[in-house]
Amino acid sequence: MKFVAHAVSFTIFLGLLVLNASDRFEGVKNLPNETITDHPRQVFRVKTTQFSWTEMLIMKWVLGMIWSECKEIWTDGPREYIMHLWNVLDFGMLSIFVASYTARFMAFVKATKAQQYVDLHVPDEDISTASLPEEVAYFTFARNKWRPSDPQIISEGLYAIAVVLSFSRIAYILPANESFGPLQISLGRTVKDIFKFMVIFIMVFVAFMIGMFNLYSYYLGAKYNPAFTT
Numbered sequence: 001m002k003f004v005a006h007a008v009s010f011t012i013f014l015g016l017l018v019l020n021a022s023d024r025f026e027g028v029k030n031l032p033n034e035t036i037t038d039h040p041r042q043v044f045r046v047k048t049t050q051f052s053w054t055e056m057l058i059m060k061w062v063l064g065m066i067w068s069e070c071k072e073i074w075t076d077g078p079r080e081y082i083m084h085l086w087n088v089l090d091f092g093m094l095s096i097f098v099a100s101y102t103a104r105f106m107a108f109v110k111a112t113k114a115q116q117y118v119d120l121h122v123p124d125e126d127i128s129t130a131s132l133p134e135e136v137a138y139f140t141f142a143r144n145k146w147r148p149s150d151p152q153i154i155s156e157g158l159y160a161i162a163v164v165l166s167f168s169r170i171a172y173i174l175p176a177n178e179s180f181g182p183l184q185i186s187l188g189r190t191v192k193d194i195f196k197f198m199v200i201f202i203m204v205f206v207a208f209m210i211g212m213f214n215l216y217s218y219y220l221g222a223k224y225n226p227a228f229t230t
Contacts, residue, residue, distance in 0.1 A: 007173050013061045014170075017163055020054040043118060045111035045139040049104065049152060062097045069094065086172050093165040100158035107151040114139040 051059075069090055073081045081087050114136045122132070132140070146153060 009061075009064075010169065010173065013058070013065075014166060016054055016058050016061065017166060020052070020058060043111055043115045043136075043139050044141070045107065045152070046115045049108035049111050051104070051108075055101075058097075059101055062094060062101075065090070066094050066098075086169075089165060089169065093162055093169065096158050096162040096165065100155045100162055103151040103155035103158065107155065110151070111139050 069087070072087070117136050118132070
């Protein structure tokens with residue numbers, strides 16, 4: 001019963017990840033060199049760093065899974081916990097989720113401070129024509145002008161990695177299915193055999209490569225004129 005409840009909870013979590021990305025299925029609303037705001041005095045980054053309701057639910061689910069992992073570490077002990085590969089995968093996945101949302105929150109805080117500066121010090125006008133300090137004006141720029149070290153870009157990259165790890169966690173649930181379980185086990189053993197074959201193949205390939213290099217290395221740097229030229 002505990003396994004079924006865990007499987008259902010994780011399935012709902014994956015559904016939230018898909019739902020969170022569903023607004024992008026129709027394409028982006030603005031290009032990387034465009035900015036869209038709700039009103040002329042709004043800082044663009046305030047709009048892009050806000051958390052949606054699906055992201056809030058994902059955060060709550062992540063906190064719940066962290067609590068579950070902490071209880072498992074407390075019950076089994078750290079040494080026994082890290083002996084299982086799935087526990088290591090869970091720890092890495094949850095850590096990346098936390099890092100992603102932390103970076104996103106940092107970007108939101110900085111954008112909020114920029115908006116507060118605009119509200120207090122900029123006259124009642126369109127901020128696109130106002131003279132702003134560099135650290136405030138940066139948060140009005142379009143995506144193509146963001147720094148590579150921008151917290152929001154880092155957050156999006158970490159989130160993508162965490163989503164991939166989340167869906168790979170399905171492999172832990174599949175063995176319970178009478179159809180997919182044996183198939184997954186046989187596929188895993190087949191992959192091991194394929195890796196063994198690849199080792200032998202690479203050894204033979206390297207041997208031929210070294211032999212051909214020794215044979216033709218004398219002509220290294222030789223230059224021939226193309227046909228019909230002098």
